[in-house]
Amino acid sequence: MNSEHEQQKKEVKFLDDSPVSNDELKLHKNIANTIKKIIDLTKESNKKIIGLFGPWGSGKSTVVEILKNDLGKDKVFIFNSWSHRGDFLKRAFLLEMAKSFNITKEKYVNKENNNKELTIEKILTRKLIDKSIKPTINLEFPTALLSIIILLAIIITAISKIIDFLIIPYIPISWIDSLSNIIDNKIIIVGIVGLILSYFALKPFVEFYFLKQVDITESHLTKENLEFTNYDYGKYLNYILKKAKEKNKLSKSNPFIIVFDNLDRVDDETVLNTLSMIQLTNEVIEKSSFNIYFLIPIDKERLEKTIKTIIAGDSNNKEEKEKFAKDFLEKIFPYKVNIPNIIHSDWRKFFSKKIQEAFDFSLKKDDIYFIRRIFENSIIKSKEKNLTPREIKSFINSLVENYLYWENFKYKPNIKLQSLYVTLNNYFSKDFKEYIAGNLDSNNNKELNNIVGIAKEEYLEKEIKESLLKQYFKVEEIYVLFIEQSIQAIDDEKLENLKNIVNLFEDKYKIEQLFYEVWKQKDELRKDINLLLKFYKAVKEIDIYDKEIDIYNKYRCKISQFLKEIINNVNTFSKLKEPNIDKLIDILNNNDEIKTLFLEKSIEIITEVSEEKESNGT
Numbered sequence: 001m002n003s004e005h006e007q008q009k010k011e012v013k014f015l016d017d018s019p020v021s022n023d024e025l026k027l028h029k030n031i032a033n034t035i036k037k038i039i040d041l042t043k044e045s046n047k048k049i050i051g052l053f054g055p056w057g058s059g060k061s062t063v064v065e066i067l068k069n070d071l072g073k074d075k076v077f078i079f080n081s082w083s084h085r086g087d088f089l090k091r092a093f094l095l096e097m098a099k100s101f102n103i104t105k106e107k108y109v110n111k112e113n114n115n116k117e118l119t120i121e122k123i124l125t126r127k128l129i130d131k132s133i134k135p136t137i138n139l140e141f142p143t144a145l146l147s148i149i150i151l152l153a154i155i156i157t158a159i160s161k162i163i164d165f166l167i168i169p170y171i172p173i174s175w176i177d178s179l180s181n182i183i184d185n186k187i188i189i190v191g192i193v194g195l196i197l198s199y200f201a202l203k204p205f206v207e208f209y210f211l212k213q214v215d216i217t218e219s220h221l222t223k224e225n226l227e228f229t230n231y232d233y234g235k236y237l238n239y240i241l242k243k244a245k246e247k248n249k250l251s252k253s254n255p256f257i258i259v260f261d262n263l264d265r266v267d268d269e270t271v272l273n274t275l276s277m278i279q280l281t282n283e284v285i286e287k288s289s290f291n292i293y294f295l296i297p298i299d300k301e302r303l304e305k306t307i308k309t310i311i312a313g314d315s316n317n318k319e320e321k322e323k324f325a326k327d328f329l330e331k332i333f334p335y336k337v338n339i340p341n342i343i344h345s346d347w348r349k350f351f352s353k354k355i356q357e358a359f360d361f362s363l364k365k366d367d368i369y370f371i372r373r374i375f376e377n378s379i380i381k382s383k384e385k386n387l388t389p390r391e392i393k394s395f396i397n398s399l400v401e402n403y404l405y406w407e408n409f410k411y412k413p414n415i416k417l418q419s420l421y422v423t424l425n426n427y428f429s430k431d432f433k434e435y436i437a438g439n440l441d442s443n444n445n446k447e448l449n450n451i452v453g454i455a456k457e458e459y460l461e462k463e464i465k466e467s468l469l470k471q472y473f474k475v476e477e478i479y480v481l482f483i484e485q486s487i488q489a490i491d492d493e494k495l496e497n498l499k500n501i502v503n504l505f506e507d508k509y510k511i512e513q514l515f516y517e518v519w520k521q522k523d524e525l526r527k528d529i530n531l532l533l534k535f536y537k538a539v540k541e542i543d544i545y546d547k548e549i550d551i552y553n554k555y556r557c558k559i560s561q562f563l564k565e566i567i568n569n570v571n572t573f574s575k576l577k578e579p580n581i582d583k584l585i586d587i588l589n590n591n592d593e594i595k596t597l598f599l600e601k602s603i604e605i606i607t608e609v610s611e612e613k614e615s616n617g618t
Contacts, residue, residue, distance in 0.1 A: 011360040012400050012407075015393040019061035021069035024353065025389065027345050028059045031337060032066040038335050039255050039293055046286050047334050048293040049278060053300035054339030056264050057390025060297035063339070064259050067295075074249065075256055081274060082262035088227045089273055093281075094236055095124040097258075101244040108239060120243075123236065233277075234284045241288055252289050259295045268306040271298075275332055296333070303329070343387050348372060351392050358396050359403075363415065371399070371419040373454055378427045381447050385427055398422045402471065409476050417467040420455050424448065424468070436472050462506045469504070479505065479514040486518050490538045491531065499542055515539065515551055519558070529566045529576050532559065533583040563587065563594055567601050 023029035031052075038050060054060050068076045077100045084092040098104045104121035228236070244250040260278065263271055278294050285292050307325040329336075342350075352368050363371075375395055379387050399422050406412035413421070424432040431445050455464050469478045482501045489498040505511050518535070519525075525532045536559050539551045566572045576584065588595040 011362050012403055013358060013360070014397050014400055015354055015358055017390055017393050019059075019065040021062075021065040023062070023066060025059070025342055025345050025347065025350050027340070027342060028062045029066055031063045031339055032070065034337050035063070035067060035295065036070065038337070039257075042335065043255075043291060045334070047282060048291075049282060049333055049335070050293060050295050051300075051329070051333035051336040052295055052297040052339070053336060054297070055299050055301070055386045055388060057386070057388035057394075058339045058342070059389050060339060061261060062389070064261065064295070064297065067257065071255070071257070075254065076259060077257070078259045078261050080261050081270065082265040085266050085270060089270070089277055090228045090233045091124050091226075093277065094228075094233070094240060095121070098124065098240050101240065101247065101249045103240065103243045103247065106243050108236075120236075120240065230280055233280065237281065237284050238288065241285070241290060245290075250290055250292075252291060255291045255293055257293045257295050259297065261297060263296065263298045264302060268310055271303065271306050272310060279332070300329075300338070341387060342389065347387065347389075347392070348376075350389070351375070351396075354392060355396050355399075358400050367415055370416045370454075370458070374416075374419050374423045374451060377454065378423045378451055381427075381450070395422065395426065398426055405474070406471075411476055413467045413471055414459075417455065417459065417464065418471065420451070420464070421468055421471040424451060425472070432472075436469065460506065462504060465504055466506065477510065477513065479510045479517070482514060483517045486514060487521065490518070490534050493534060493537070495538060495541060498538060502542065512551075512554075515555070519555065522562070525562055526565060527572060529563070529572060529584075530580050532562055532566065533580040533587075535559065536587065537583050560587075560591060560594055564597060567594070567597055570601075570605065573601070 035050060035052070039048075042048060052060050052063060064076070064078065068078075077097060079093055079096055084096075095104070098120050104119065106120050107117045108120055108123055110116050110118055110123075241250060250256055258281075260274055263274060266274075275296075278296070282294065304325040307328050308321040311324070311328065351372050355363065355368055355371065375392075379385055379391065379395075385391055399419055402418050402422050403415065406418070424435070428448060428451075431448055435445065435448055452464060459467075466478055469481060470476065473481055475481060482504075486498055486501055489495070489501070502511055502514070505514070525535060535555075539555050539559075542551065584598075588598055
């Protein structure tokens, strides 16, 4: 048995929702070809922005994959907006583009920072920049000259004193006389030359000590504006395009497509900021003459809602907002391609193929047909879901998940009824919850009634209800769900409610189990004559003979035994309430042994009461 379960585990698998270049619906290939034709016909156009409109999950990313496969991966650059939510948009876009061209390590000469060389990657990612400041010191000539003369006089005086006391005493007098003659003749020339040389030699010294100004390079970190200005963005974009051309990644003849993917998943502000950046990028590229196109896959309805809410939010006129949104889209997207609803394609064949893949081709054709009908009727009536390739895969994956939960259970639901549960839970969750809470009465909900009606063509209503309850509450035996309700129905003497619960079960074994669980409250039954008599009435009067079981005869002896114990206990017996006397009389009329015991105990009680009154003189 275990080996069989292990084999079943290997048979099912989840479907991958990643975009593929294989057009299984024979629809997305045609969309991709349309986009390629637009590119061929608009080479001379200045504005090359194409809108790819379709609801979430309609296959927009699949169209992009087909384009990559047809044009070449190096001809399509995809910027994933969802992955960069929260990032600085312009920086993130330029960095991803540089990565796609493999030029992040290229050097960029920053002329605004002393011609410092930085890599493209560092420019686009850093949050702080080095700034070097070299102060220029300009002293007026008279000031510098006077300072040097004073300094020179001090130096000469100091040297003269040193010569007089340390050198002259040791030099012969004849040498001193000869040296004096030479100095006297050339003192003026030497003085002038010395003064000039001193000016250039001593000027830095004077600047430092006398003016307290130091010739240094002041280096510190300055916080940069974290997002680029439009000017900086255009400057770095042009540099990236230039380097890409040098590396033969771009040319002015061959088309290159920039895709802004997953815009459906980001917030409204990011969507509008992205559109603004696309406009700016297009303006920069227009001047470069590169044949670059922008492809924007997005849900048109969502985009229109964003425009109406944020841009046209001040207007209270609905028609004005509609017109504004339409005009805005026309201006942004000169070329538009729509992905149609796949309901007009051969989606049923796609559905059958995918569910066979998920269940390893182990499902019968009849099973697949049933499941597809349930799904089709639900998706058409659902107010929240659209029929898309992703929705088909999502439904099948939900069915796989439910199947995996039940595969090791002995009494697992049928795969068809599993598909019914998954459908109701996925597409009518709120109504389905009310449906479950109302003991599965679908008559009040037309849509649910139509879906359940498909299952009624093959299954009894009781089977359907039991299966749905089992799957909703994740219990193998549903009788455990109704133990408390059954006890309450017996205590309140609402036998109609108890009958409704019992009628949910087709299997008599489960009914017996339900009453057994109720009877397990026997400690309370022993102590409470009223509850015991209510239980007696319930098992006697409830109509379950069509299930070939006799609950009354099954519990008759046990009830009698408990009743004997209660009658023998005056305190417990005395708690009998008037509404339950008729139930007790019914038992007495049908059980002579209990009737005799009751009479004996009654006489005993009456005698004791009489004697007590006599002793009290009353």
